[in-house]
Amino acid sequence: MTNETRREFLKKTALLLGAGATGTALNTAGCAPSTAPLLRAQVTDSVLRFDTAIPELALSGDGVALVSDYLEYPILLIRRTDGTFSAISAECTHLGCIVKKQKLVLRCPCHGSAYDFEGTVLNGPTEVPLHQFRAKQTGTIVEIRL
Numbered sequence: 001m002t003n004e005t006r007r008e009f010l011k012k013t014a015l016l017l018g019a020g021a022t023g024t025a026l027n028t029a030g031c032a033p034s035t036a037p038l039l040r041a042q043v044t045d046s047v048l049r050f051d052t053a054i055p056e057l058a059l060s061g062d063g064v065a066l067v068s069d070y071l072e073y074p075i076l077l078i079r080r081t082d083g084t085f086s087a088i089s090a091e092c093t094h095l096g097c098i099v100k101k102q103k104l105v106l107r108c109p110c111h112g113s114a115y116d117f118e119g120t121v122l123n124g125p126t127e128v129p130l131h132q133f134r135a136k137q138t139g140t141i142v143e144i145r146l
Helices: 003-019
Strands: 038-040 042-044 047-051 063-067 075-079 085-089 121-123 135-138 141-145
Touching (some): 075 141, 085 135, 085 141
Parallel strands (some): 038 063
Antiparallel strands (some): 047 141, 063 075, 075 085, 135 141
16 A cells, blocks of 8 residues: 555545544544544634533543544644643644554554654654644633634
């Protein structure tokens, strides 16, 4: 399988998994693009809005993978220690695989690249950080401009 074919397969898989989500966490062990719960998010006028008042985001380091018909890859929303959120593309910058959220890092299952919860590269083979989105928080609602 060529890199482009594999990349297209991963994109389609992520979109298909997201198509069945209805705003609740999916139980798809081994299939989900992240170990973070996969949740459906609403996008209007290129802004993704998500209510963070859910048990999956209660503690520092908790995270969810947000999907929408408008996203090519999931966006990982991770609670920081100060209570704000990081919004990071789940697309590994090495070959486009979907990173998985682990306890302390984001790791690419394809070649082992690791990132911190801000998207900074911890180890390669990648040398490029994950794309980070600006997350504006008002109360429990986070808005992410796409």
